Amino acid sequence: MSDITVTKVKQVGVLPTDKELGFGTIFTDHMFVMDYTTGKGWHSPRIVPYAECANYPAMIVFHYGQAIFEGMKAFRTEDNRICVFRPYEYLNRFNRSAEKLCIPKMDVEQIHDALFQLLALEKNWVPGQLGTSLYIRPFVVADEPHLGVKVADSFKLYIILSPVGAYYKTGFNPVSIKVEDKYVRAIKGGLGEAKTPANYAMSLAAQQDAYAEGFGQVLWLDAVHRKYIEEVGTMNILFKINGEIITPELNGSILxxxxxxxxxxLSRSWGLKTTERQISIDEVYDAYAKGQLDEVFGSGTAAVISPVGELSWKGQRIVINHNQTGPYAQKLFDYITGVQSGKIADQFGWMEEVR
Known part of the structure; x- marks a missing residue:
């Protein structure tokens, strides 16, 4: 995208120390912005100083929630290169979310080029310690000022960057999860497979209840039968049962x-039987009773791999792998973070260097 205008900050900020990095509270000097107008398309791409946004109180996004976002990461490798993990996968998913929310399709190549120009400008903001990264947040909001339910005629696309440490304060340790049996997150034909704010707002009440009961996360069941496993609030869920990796199939209500x-x-390349299918919470508890539930773990951009040490469903608690990180979850975590940090050769072509 050669027509990007660039306005630089007058005074460059300083990357905090690794110990000062939390998650999502520190932002880099610059951001990318682009507009959409019906009849004109996407236009006016620019990199500008990170700052407050001037918004009309009547913007459609405030009242009717027409918005999408993504979450990606860039890493500083051991040999001091800056690389992004699977950028096209995330940007293509960004467009799939746009389609669900009636947001105009974006040119993935253009957004990719804009992102990499922004990253090249902000290279000094990428931390280098293992477990740290530069979190990338593209998002689109309907910014037309209009009170009335309709597809907006104007949108803004932003990309902001945030240097981050570990997602969970407890680090790479097993989390306890409450299996939700009161609330539902999504249903087929709805927004469950899109990365849109409404899905995360829907999860808050259940998450607060889980926190109050001493759990770290919520595991959602399907909205119809209330027994088939879908996903955790911030990640997908996988089970290792009798040596087989099983995860819920993508059915329209799962991201x-x-x-x-x-x-x-990775699992298929390592020769493990790997299955995407409908799996019920009863099946998981039955596998536990038979001694066949080897491991449970979540996967997501923020945490990478998150081992699960405990599940609680209708008051029945089961402890998985003695509440210790399982060997397979550890192997996955070590491999993926090894590729991201440059310690392990990128044989799958997942990493793209910022030049």
Whole structure:
């Protein structure tokens, strides 16, 4: 995208120390912005200083929720290169979410080029310690000021960057999960497979209840039968049962995670039987009772791999692998983060260098 205008900050910021990095609270000097207008298309791409946005109170996104977002990561490798993990996978999913929310399709190549120009400008903001990264947040909002339910005629696309540490304060340790039996997250034909704010707003009440009961996450069941496993609030879920990797199939109400896809590709390449299918919570508990539930773990961009140490469903608690990180979850975590950090050769072509 050669026509991007660039306005630089007058005073460049400083990357905090690794110990000061949390998740999603620190932002880099610049951001990318582009507009859409009906009849004109996407236009006016620009890189500008990160700042507050001037918005009309009547913007459609505030009232009717027409918005989407993505979450990606860039890493500083051991040999000091800056690389992005599977950027096209994320940007293509961004467009799939756009389609669900009636947001105009974006040219993936153009957004890719804009992102990499922004990253080249912000290279000094990429931390280098293992477990840290530069989190990339593209998002689109309907910015037309209009009170009335309709597809907006104007949108804004932003890309902001945030240097981050570990997603979970407890680090790479097993999380306890409550299997939700009161609330539902999504249903086929709805927005469950899109990365849109409404899905995350829907999860808050259940998540707060789980926190109050001492759990770290919520596992959602299907909205119709209330027994088939879907996903965790911030990640997809996978089970290792009797040596087989099983994860719920993508059915229209589950977000197709890029890390989930990575885990499945890796597992198949390592020769494990890997299955995407409907799986019920009863089946998981039955496998546990038979001593066949080897491991449970989540996968997501933020946490990469998150081992699950405990599940609680209708008051029945089961402890998985003695509440210890399982060997397979550890192997996956070590491999994926090894590729991201440059310690392990990128034989799958997942990493793209910023030049």
């Amino acid at each position: 197709g995670g890029i890390t989930r896809k990575t885990v499945l590709e």
